Amino acid sequence: TVSPAHSASTASTLITDITALVTNDPSLGDNSPLGLIRDAAVVIEGDRVVWTGEASKAPATDNRVDAGGRAVLPGFVDSHSHLVFAGDRTEEFNARMSGRPYSAGGIRTTVAATRAATDAELEANLTRYLAEALRQGTTTFETKSGYGLTVEDEARALRIAAAHTDEVTYLGAHIVPPDHADDPAGYVALVTGAMLDACAPHARWIDVFCEQGAFDGDQARAILTAGRAKGLHPRIHANQLSYGPGVQLAVELDAASADHCTHLTDADVDALASGRTVATLLPGAEFSTRAEWPDARRLLDAGVTVALSTDCNPGSSFTSSVPFCIALAVRDMGMTPDEAVWSATAGGAQALRRTDIGRLTPGAYADLTLLDAPSHVHLAYRPGVPLVAGVWRRGVRVV
Ligand code: NIG
Numbered sequence: 001t002v003s004p005a006h007s008a009s010t011a012s013t014l015i016t017d018i019t020a021l022v023t024n025d026p027s028l029g030d031n032s033p034l035g036l037i038r039d040a041a042v043v044i045e046g047d048r049v050v051w052t053g054e055a056s057k058a059p060a061t062d063n064r065v066d067a068g069g070r071a072v073l074p075g076f077v078d079s080h081s082h083l084v085f086a087g088d089r090t091e092e093f094n095a096r097m098s099g100r101p102y103s104a105g106g107i108r109t110t111v112a113a114t115r116a117a118t119d120a121e122l123e124a125n126l127t128r129y130l131a132e133a134l135r136q137g138t139t140t141f142e143t144k145s146g147y148g149l150t151v152e153d154e155a156r157a158l159r160i161a162a163a164h165t166d167e168v169t170y171l172g173a174h175i176v177p178p179d180h181a182d183d184p185a186g187y188v189a190l191v192t193g194a195m196l197d198a199c200a201p202h203a204r205w206i207d208v209f210c211e212q213g214a215f216d217g218d219q220a221r222a223i224l225t226a227g228r229a230k231g232l233h234p235r236i237h238a239n240q241l242s243y244g245p246g247v248q249l250a251v252e253l254d255a256a257s258a259d260h261c262t263h264l265t266d267a268d269v270d271a272l273a274s275g276r277t278v279a280t281l282l283p284g285a286e287f288s289t290r291a292e293w294p295d296a297r298r299l300l301d302a303g304v305t306v307a308l309s310t311d312c313n314p315g316s317s318f319t320s321s322v323p324f325c326i327a328l329a330v331r332d333m334g335m336t337p338d339e340a341v342w343s344a345t346a347g348g349a350q351a352l353r354r355t356d357i358g359r360l361t362p363g364a365y366a367d368l369t370l371l372d373a374p375s376h377v378h379l380a381y382r383p384g385v386p387l388v389a390g391v392w393r394r395g396v397r398v399v
């Protein structure tokens with residue numbers, strides 16, 4: 001309990017009796033990338049971590065929480081989602097599971113529903129999926145526009161998203177909307193002109209779906225370059241459904257992340273290994289579209305930094321669960337449990353060019369997930385089981 005003498009913002013709290021603590025600081029603990037400390041404790045003060053180490057060496061604090069011999073790790077950093085939307089695509093999924101292939105065209109269904117929705121409906125939908133993600137241990141999320149595709153509807157989506165996260169991405173270039181079907185060049189001019197002007201104040205990032213049926217490499221370069229000139233940083237949907245120029249463009253433009261990376265040539269892998277662009281893998285999309293898995297092992301063996309995120313969206317990946325993505329990545333993409341947990345925490349942070357989240361070291365935000373399990377490995381070992389027993393966000397226990 002917090003004594004009246006201490007305001008909640010300055011009281012220190014010890015979380016102790018942690019059987020395995022993932023810090024993501026290799027200089028701590030066992031010298032692995034996870035910086036695993038056994039029989040550990042964390043001290044948080046205000047919204048920050050102020051101390052991590054062996055429980056027996058922990059300093060005195062105002063409050064104490066007993067983790068009960070369970071595991072603690074940094075809150076998940078979900079660096080790729082599309083949560084400002086309305087409408088339902090259950091039937092599209094149902095048909096796909098009966099053999100119809102996935103295509104980018106389904107995005108139009110959500111665009112129509114999103115344009116027709118009120119602000120309050122979009123807000124309620126977003127809040128619902130954020131609460132769902134938080135209960136599953138996600139403490140930071142990026143989210144995008146991309147289902148408005150008019151100046152007003154894109155700016156509205158970003159405004160709504162920006163009330164909930166700093167990691168907001170302008171994706172006016174999701175597809176060419178039906179109203180511009182005969183004039184894709186005119187739509188690119190809008191995305192890089194009036195729409196960008198209206199959207200840039202609400203966003204940190206600019207994204208483009210570089211894919212057959214969406215935008216080609218030249219269009220993607222023009223869009224990302226225009227965004228950069230307005231102070232937005234590039235990230236890109238690349239090489240999801242087919243081979244293409246997206247990944248190499250991402251590296252050329254020093255994008256923070258190339259997302260999907262499902263169809264890669266050796267030259268694509270070499271490009272990623274040569275730059276600092278993170279490869280963000282989104283196995284929920286391959287699961288929900290019955291597609292080939294991205295080859296995480298190939299990327300890791302080439303020295304590429306890999307992040308794991310949900311891609312939560314109503315079309316290709318309607319899951320908000322990072323633990324589910326970790327389990328898929330371990331089972332089907334050649335990742336070890338340690339690698340998958342790192343990619344869903346520190347990897348996501350790197351894909352957002354953040355050093356204040358995704359790790360539990362002094363100075364980082366106190367974003368922590370307590371598992372009802374003795375080890376982070378259980379995230380893959382016990383798939384589908386709700387293991388998240390506690391979540392602290394910015395030092396406040398929220399689950
Ligand atoms: O990341 N690739 C493009 N956008 C989404 C799919 C959106 C949709 O189908 O509604 C994705 O998979």
Ligand code: FE
Pocket residue numbers: 080081082237311313
């Ligand atoms: Fe996506």
